[in-house]
Amino acid sequence: MRIPPTLSLILASKSPRRSQLLEQAGIPFTIRTAETEEVYPPDTPVAEVAPYLARLKARGAAHLLQSDHEVLLTADSVVIVDDEIFGKPRDRAHAIATIGRLSGRTHTVITGCCLKSFTHEEVFCGVAxxxxxxIEPAEIEWYVDTYRPYDKAGAYAIQxxxxxxxxARIEGTYPTVMGLPVDLVYERLVTVAGQSVVGKS
Incomplete structure (x- = not known):
């Protein structure tokens, strides 16, 4: 995937966490968003859902690209336990039940990403x-009522x-769990731009 070195990154996400991660990494970007229905074929393997949805979002937001110098970034995160995906909870009861399933166990977080220009797209994912x-039942209820994690995959936020x-432990990167594998995004942007993409205004 090659575009001119005057790269402009367009983040097609309303997530304040993804914006925060890019800002902390010193990667300049502009936000433009489009609504995309997040659906996937029921027979999709659970490990492929997040990258599938990231590509779906990118294609649904492709009209936001305005020049050959722009690259669109989309992402989607899923939490997996027992080969079952836990996305954003529907309501309080669902959030409490979801955290109850995660309590005392190890789960997988996959954040899929898509970088898309006028002529190319690349899909990749971070896994943690x-x-x-x-977590005691009373603690779960307190957390849900205090933080209202209804826009979080798995009904919780790592931060x-x-x-x-x-x-107790993360095997993988913290940003992957937070919603954007910044190391992978940066690596690919450097490849695309042919030079460092930080320190630009």
Whole structure:
């Protein structure tokens, strides 16, 4: 995937966490968003769902590209336990039940990404194993009522109380669990641009 070195990254996501990660990494970007229905074929292997949805979002937002110098970035995260995907909870009861399933166990977080220009697209993903300590039922209810994690895959955010107080181990990168494997994104942007993409205004 090659475009001119005057690369402009377009983040097609409303997620404040993904914006925060790019900002912290010093990667300049502009936000443009489009609505895409996040559906996938029911027979899709669970490990392929996140990259599938990232590609789906990129194709649904392709009209946001305005020049040959722009590259669109989309992402999607899923939490997996027992070969079952746990996405964003529907409501309070679902959030409580989801965290209850994760409590005291190790789960997989996969964040799929897609970089798309006018002529090319590249799909990749970050994978992390997250070992969660046991969370008491009263703690789960407190967390859900306090943090209202209804826009979070797996009904929790690694940067909030659960991540700080109840995660024993992460095998993989913290940003992958947070919603964007910045190391992989940066690596591919450097390849695309042919030079460092930080320190630009």
């Amino acid at each position: 194993q997250v070992q969660m300590n046991r 909030e109380w659960i991540g700080l107080a109840k995660i």
